[in-house]
Amino acid sequence: MPEKPRLNREDVAHVADLARLALTDDELDAFTGQLADVLDHAADLEALDLDGVPPMANPLPLVNVLRLDEPEPGTRADIRAEVLDAAPSVEDGRFRVPPVLGEAP
Amino acid sequence: MSARSTADAVRAGERSARSVVEEHLAAIDAREDEIHAFNLVMADEALTQADDVDRRIAEGEDPGPLAGVPVALKDNLCTRGIDTTCGSRILEGWRPPYDATAVERLVAAGAVVIGKTNCDEFAMGSSTENSAFGPTRNPLDTSRVPGGSSGGSAAAVAAGFAPLALGSDTGGSIRQPAALCGTVGVKPTYGRVSRYGLVAFGSSLDQVGPFAASVEDAALLLEAIGGHDPRDSTSIPEASPDLLGVLGQGVEGLRIGIISELMGGPDQAASVEGIAEDVRARVEQAAEALAAAGATVEHASVPSTIYGLSAYYLIAPAEASSNLARFDGVRFGLRVDADTAPEMNTATRTAGFGDEVKRRIMLGTYALSAGYYDAYYGRSQKVRTLIQRDFSRAYESFDLLLSPTAPTTAFPLGDKTDDPMLMYLADVCTIPSNLAGHPAMSVPFGTGDDGLPVGVQVLAPALAEATMFRAAAVLEGTAP
Numbered sequence: 001m002p003e004k005p006r007l008n009r010e011d012v013a014h015v016a017d018l019a020r021l022a023l024t025d026d027e028l029d030a031f032t033g034q035l036a037d038v039l040d041h042a043a044d045l046e047a048l049d050l051d052g053v054p055p056m057a058n059p060l061p062l063v064n065v066l067r068l069d070e071p072e073p074g075t076r077a078d079i080r081a082e083v084l085d086a087a088p089s090v091e092d093g094r095f096r097v098p099p100v101l102g103e104a105p
Numbered sequence: 106m107s108a109r110s111t112a113d114a115v116r117a118g119e120r121s122a123r124s125v126v127e128e129h130l131a132a133i134d135a136r137e138d139e140i141h142a143f144n145l146v147m148a149d150e151a152l153t154q155a156d157d158v159d160r161r162i163a164e165g166e167d168p169g170p171l172a173g174v175p176v177a178l179k180d181n182l183c184t185r186g187i188d189t190t191c192g193s194r195i196l197e198g199w200r201p202p203y204d205a206t207a208v209e210r211l212v213a214a215g216a217v218v219i220g221k222t223n224c225d226e227f228a229m230g231s232s233t234e235n236s237a238f239g240p241t242r243n244p245l246d247t248s249r250v251p252g253g254s255s256g257g258s259a260a261a262v263a264a265g266f267a268p269l270a271l272g273s274d275t276g277g278s279i280r281q282p283a284a285l286c287g288t289v290g291v292k293p294t295y296g297r298v299s300r301y302g303l304v305a306f307g308s309s310l311d312q313v314g315p316f317a318a319s320v321e322d323a324a325l326l327l328e329a330i331g332g333h334d335p336r337d338s339t340s341i342p343e344a345s346p347d348l349l350g351v352l353g354q355g356v357e358g359l360r361i362g363i364i365s366e367l368m369g370g371p372d373q374a375a376s377v378e379g380i381a382e383d384v385r386a387r388v389e390q391a392a393e394a395l396a397a398a399g400a401t402v403e404h405a406s407v408p409s410t411i412y413g414l415s416a417y418y419l420i421a422p423a424e425a426s427s428n429l430a431r432f433d434g435v436r437f438g439l440r441v442d443a444d445t446a447p448e449m450n451t452a453t454r455t456a457g458f459g460d461e462v463k464r465r466i467m468l469g470t471y472a473l474s475a476g477y478y479d480a481y482y483g484r485s486q487k488v489r490t491l492i493q494r495d496f497s498r499a500y501e502s503f504d505l506l507l508s509p510t511a512p513t514t515a516f517p518l519g520d521k522t523d524d525p526m527l528m529y530l531a532d533v534c535t536i537p538s539n540l541a542g543h544p545a546m547s548v549p550f551g552t553g554d555d556g557l558p559v560g561v562q563v564l565a566p567a568l569a570e571a572t573m574f575r576a577a578a579v580l581e582g583t584a585p
Contacts, residue, residue, distance in 0.1 A: 007471065015470040019426060020433070020447070021463055022455040035468055037526040042415040045484050048491070055486030056493060058309040058339070059295045059542020059567070065338040082202035088440035095435050100446040 006039040008032065108174045108268040108322040112215070115173035118162055122155035122173030126217055129175045133220075133266045141241050142260040144180045144190055146220040151175065154217045168215030171329055175219040176211055177261040177270040181228055182313070183302035184208055184221065191304050192226040192236035192254075195457025199438035205302025206337070207271060207313045207330040214329040219267050222257030226459045227429065228278055228306045230254045231531035234522055235461040242518070243286060245557060249515035252282030252531075255316070259286040262316045269326050270316040275307045276417050277511075277535025279314045280547040284510035284560025287549045289323040289577070291315050292535075294567045295542035296341035298327075299334030307424040308339075310417075310539040320548065320577045324348035327570070343568065351571045352578045356398050359504045361576065362405025363392050364564075367508035367534045377411055377533045381513045383553040388509050391550045391561040394583035395507075395576060405506055407499050409491040413537040416485040416492070418529055419472045420540070423482050425462075426469030432457065464525060493541045500566045505576050508534050510547035510560035534562060544570050548577045551585040 012032045016023050023031065076082075080093070089096040106114075114120045130148050137143060158168045178184065181191045183201035190196045208218065225235035233241040233256025241256045243249040244264035251260040255272025259282035262270050272279040274292035283290025291314045298313040305311060315326035331345035368388065369380030396402040434440040434453030441452035458466070472481035499506060511531055521528040538545040544567070547560035561580060565573035 011471065012467060015467045015474065016463075018474070019466045019470045020451045020454050021458070021466065022451050023463075031464060031467060034464060034525050035471065038418055038468060038529070039481075041526060041529075042419055042481070042485075045412060045415050045488055048412065048484075048488065050484060050487040050491075053487040053490050055483055056489040057486060059493070059540075060339060060341070062339065065335075067335070079202060083436075086199050086202060086438075087436050088434060088438065097435055097446045098442070098444060098449050 006036050107319055108171070108317065109325050111268060112170060112172045112174050115158065115162065116167060122158035122217060123152060125173045126151045126155040126175055126219065129219060129267055132264070136244070136264055137266070139242065139247055140244055140260050140264055141239060142222055142257045142264060142266055143177070143220040144192070144223050144238055144257070145188055147187065147218060150187070151217050151219045158215055158217065170214050170325060171211060172215035174216050174269060175267045176216045177220050177222050177258055177267040178208060178218060179224050179255050179258050179270070179272045180221040181224060181273055181304040182208055182271060183304070184218065187221065189221065189304070190238070191228070192224045192238060193457065193459070193462070194237045194439060195432045195453070196438040201302070203302060206299035206334045208302065210330050216269070216329070222255070222261055222270060224257055225254035226462050227304070227425070228254040228273055228275055229425070229461050229465055231277070231281060231528050232521065233257060233282070234518065235459055237459055240518060243515045245287060246515065248517055249557065250285065250518055252285035252511065252515065254278040256282045258316050259283055259288055259290065262286070262288045262318055268318060269322060271313060271330070272316055273303055273311055273313050274539065275310045275421060276539050277532040279316065280535050280545060280560065280562060281511045281531060283316055283547040284558065285515040287558030289317050289320055289546065289548055291323050291327055291546040292538060292544060293327060293331065293570060294341065294544045296339050297331050297544070297568070297570070299337040299340050301334055301336040305428040307421040308428060309424060310421060320574060320581045321349065321352055323546070324352060324574055341568070346570050348571055348574045351575055354575050356395055356400040356576050356579050359400045359572065359576065360502065361392070361395055361400045361402045361505045361507055362499060362503035363388065363402065364407050364410065364506050364508045365404050366407055366410045369512070375408065375411055377414070379512045379530055379533065380509055381553065384509045384511070384513060384559050387551050387553070387559040388507060388561050390585065391580055392507055395579060398579045398583065400576070405499050405503055407495045407506070407537070409488065409495045410537040412488050413492055413540055414529065414533050416488040417532070417536040417540060418468070419481050419485040420489065422465040422469030423472045424469065426466045426473065429462065429466055461525070489540045492537055496537070496541045496543060496566070504572055506564040508562045508564065510534060510562040514553040514555055514557040514559060538564055543567055544573055546573060546577055548580045549584060550580055
């Protein structure tokens with residue numbers, strides 16, 4: 001576990017940026033304190049001896065589930081239009097977004 | 106009138122599905138302004154669906170075991186062509202192009218969807234105060250919360266708006282509101298009910314399950330929605346369990362253990378804190394009732410459950426931070442325009458998510474980030490293994506386990522909104538079952554000192570819902 005402080009304002013600003021969230025200065029202060037509280041509570045895990053304990057990602061012994069890459073019977077012909085209808089902006093049957101790379105126009 | 110007797114009356118042609126739906130719409134009209142259980146009441150759609158049930162009966166068909174029974178759906182279950190908000194601004198205006206499997210199965214069983222219920226945003230919360238559309242109030246005392254995150258579903262059943270409701274439970278979001286509103290609430294075994302069409306929060310923890318006013322009705326509903334679904338890769342390839350058939354079997358000969366670590370008593374060496382005295386007393390009384398009915402009841406130890414809360418509040422946010430990455434202004438609901446795509450993503454997420462969701466996304470992003478992954482996420486996953494192992498060991502000596510569902514009865518609105526960590530403690534008794542993937546349910550058992558309901562939690566090993574329901578039926582029959 002990291003040395004104190006568990007996380008600071010700069011850490012929170014960094015994760016907010018990674019998570020594509022913009023925070024005001026006041027929010028940054030409040031979230032820093034609240035996230036530190038959760039990490040402080042989680043400090044009880046530090047005392048546990050976990051050597052040799054395997055990590056568990058899911059309760060079930062998961063195996064890959066495969067099927068043929070074919071439309072299921074009953075798949076609606078208009079499903080593409082319905083999916084696009086639910087999006088905020090579309091053009092020519094595709095999702096429309098602002099420029100991703102390079103200079104903005 | 107119970108869901109089961111309503112369905113029987115409709116199937117026998119003794120009453121119309123339309124009259125059942127009209128009666129519940131009238132109940133909603135009378136009190137919904139005060140409670141706010143729903144984000145959307147589907148009056149027209151419900152009446153149309155009811156008329157369809159009545160027409161099929163007139164034509165000699167049997168619409169199924171839930172014929173004409175109104176069901177309220179948590180607003181994170183996809184309904185084709187109907188707003189599905191997850192209590193969030195970011196999904197405003199989004200209408201899913203498909204139904205969740207659980208919804209599809211309800212309709213196939215003859216049920217009538219009566220509305221979409223309010224919840225904490227993306228099911229993150231324990232009081233339903235984190236909804237972007239305002240809080241739901243507890244029908245038993247409107248100054249109190251209904252619990253959460255499925256608070257709208259719990260309130261809808263408690264207020265008589267619908268005999269049945271569906272919720273989702275990632276860390277207690279069905280059982281805790283059920284306890285606070287005095288209803289039955291069930292989290293099935295992970296994989297028992299399809300997650301297809303449930304908007305994902307913590308994919309290794311999420312499970313859809315029933316709310317009902319009685320154990321029998323909860324059994325009826327779980328039978329209808331359970332069973333294998335090829336559209337969910339984590340769906341267990343087993344048929345839905347027979348529950349109605351075992352309800353009368355009693356608990357004679359069953360070995361039941363009270364989880365010492367979740368009782369918080371002064372005599373316990375290591376236990377979670379914050380379990381109220383009146384709640385503890387009811388759980389002890391419930392244990393006595395089970396013993397009087399022929400079960401062997403003893404104290405049980407599941408030591409690592411005391412670490413459940415810490416592990417959960419790193420694992421669930423980690424999964425949430427990944428799952429909620431899809432809400433980026435491209436495919437669903439809200440978009441806040443900007444000059445570039447990354448700026449648009451940020452503007453949309455900043456405007457669309459509420460504080461609790463932002464908190465968990467950041468916590469999860471941090472727990473998964475370079476340099477902290479092993480210390481936080483990796484460590485929590487190992488603790489999860491310990492919890493599952495400790496349960497397995499306990500189930501060598503016991504058939505079922507018992508604990509409080511929630512540490513206290515329903516608390517006042519606003520009581521914990523300024524202190525997220527305090528709010529998280531409301532889930533301390535329910536979280537271990539999600540981490541282990543086991544079934545657990547809350548059964549109302551008397552009231553606390555304030556006259557509000559107390560829920561007793563019955564926990565069972567994976568796929569042992571039938572045994573769990575037998576004990577629940579005994580508790581219901583002996584509740585003070």
